[in-house]
Amino acid sequence: MSQLFDPSRAYVLGDPELEIIGDRAKLAQWRHKGIGPAYYRLGRKILYRGADLNAWAEANRVDPGREAG
Numbered sequence: 001m002s003q004l005f006d007p008s009r010a011y012v013l014g015d016p017e018l019e020i021i022g023d024r025a026k027l028a029q030w031r032h033k034g035i036g037p038a039y040y041r042l043g044r045k046i047l048y049r050g051a052d053l054n055a056w057a058e059a060n061r062v063d064p065g066r067e068a069g
Contacts, residue, residue, distance in 0.1 A: 004057050005050035013046050021053070 030036025037056035
């Protein structure tokens with residue numbers, strides 16, 4: 001699996017690296033709907049672990065060659 005995010009790092013809303021998967025509004029929608037990557041809510045702060053972001057990205061990977069069939 002390719003590492004899109006540093007697995008040992010924590011990302012907070014506003015970090016430019018999170019723009020890869022969505023802007024603040026999109027991430028808020030996903031949290032409200034209970035979808036998207038795992039996160040921590042620490043008071044009013046939202047925190048994403050790099051390892052969780054990588055796992056979520058891998059789970060949403062599409063391999064076009066394997067979809068035919």
